[in-house]
Amino acid sequence: MPRTTGAVPHVDAQCGQRTEFALAWCLLAWYALEEPMGSEAERSGLLRLRFWGVRGSYPTPGPATMRIGGNSVCMEVRGGKHCLVFDAGTGLIGLGRQLVEERQRGTVHLFLSHYHHDHIEGLRFFLPVHDRKWRTVVYGPSLPGARVDRVLSRSMAPPFFPVALEELPGQLELRAVSSGSTVRFDSPIGLQVRARISQAHPKLGVALYRIEAEGRAIVYATDIESARGGFNDVVEFARGADVLVHDAQYTEDEYRDALRSRVGWGHSTVAMACAAARAAAVKQLVLYHHDPSHDDRLMRALERDARKQFRASSVAFEGLELAVD
Numbered sequence: 001m002p003r004t005t006g007a008v009p010h011v012d013a014q015c016g017q018r019t020e021f022a023l024a025w026c027l028l029a030w031y032a033l034e035e036p037m038g039s040e041a042e043r044s045g046l047l048r049l050r051f052w053g054v055r056g057s058y059p060t061p062g063p064a065t066m067r068i069g070g071n072s073v074c075m076e077v078r079g080g081k082h083c084l085v086f087d088a089g090t091g092l093i094g095l096g097r098q099l100v101e102e103r104q105r106g107t108v109h110l111f112l113s114h115y116h117h118d119h120i121e122g123l124r125f126f127l128p129v130h131d132r133k134w135r136t137v138v139y140g141p142s143l144p145g146a147r148v149d150r151v152l153s154r155s156m157a158p159p160f161f162p163v164a165l166e167e168l169p170g171q172l173e174l175r176a177v178s179s180g181s182t183v184r185f186d187s188p189i190g191l192q193v194r195a196r197i198s199q200a201h202p203k204l205g206v207a208l209y210r211i212e213a214e215g216r217a218i219v220y221a222t223d224i225e226s227a228r229g230g231f232n233d234v235v236e237f238a239r240g241a242d243v244l245v246h247d248a249q250y251t252e253d254e255y256r257d258a259l260r261s262r263v264g265w266g267h268s269t270v271a272m273a274c275a276a277a278r279a280a281a282v283k284q285l286v287l288y289h290h291d292p293s294h295d296d297r298l299m300r301a302l303e304r305d306a307r308k309q310f311r312a313s314s315v316a317f318e319g320l321e322l323a324v325d
């Protein structure tokens, strides 16, 4: 990867349609040089993860979930000077607050796995999209009948929200990704994000993302049902990764419950996540997209159980930070 200072990433030709709002482009030239995020010390690691929301389906605040956290899904990855974010659940709101406290302007690259509410509900309260000095590039999968610009325009408009997407003061760019898309960042560490669409989530499917730099990799695989094709999709995509962040919404008993089976709901069990981690020979597994009914006590038990099946397992919690060096 050439060492350059320009920071606007490009999307490969095979990436499919790119959609930008005209307003955003008018304001962009000045921001073509992206300012570094974080301090020099923080930038010393290769890839750094932080979880801002770990809950699937809907937020679940309260005393029983204080340790794990109640916000819906959002994971941040810092690579060099770039700030990448995966999913826009309510966890994104806290990240937005921190970013605008950290600095006055910057660029955030937000990758959406799909458009279920728990993955987009934080976007409308994400401070950078309300600040004209901030640029947010949103990458969303092109799923049947669901293109990122149309979906977000529909979700953020009256009567659902008083401010329409195109009225947001922040600089917003929307880019479609499809299976095989690679977003490459101008970066001395060769930072790139690859996408793969899996059909192992109901109706429209879901995008998996693989974040790579200098031969290291983090794979983001949420909202995927291992027993319905997700296993093969993840194992192939995550092979040899340093960190696999995998959907683990259910216990085995819940998944196979005789009266209220979760089969076909598009999520995996802890055991399925561990099996995928073993088969893909990843170094570390992070269990993610926790069921909102699972309190801290149950999550601790699930982590113990997971470690018997895959030793390097952890339950994601709000504030968990990991470094890949």
Ligand SMILES: [Zn+2]
Pocket: 056, 057, 116, 118, 119, 223, 289
């Ligand atoms: Zn979800």
Ligand SMILES: [Zn+2]
Pocket: 114, 116, 201, 223, 266
């Ligand atoms: Zn979903």
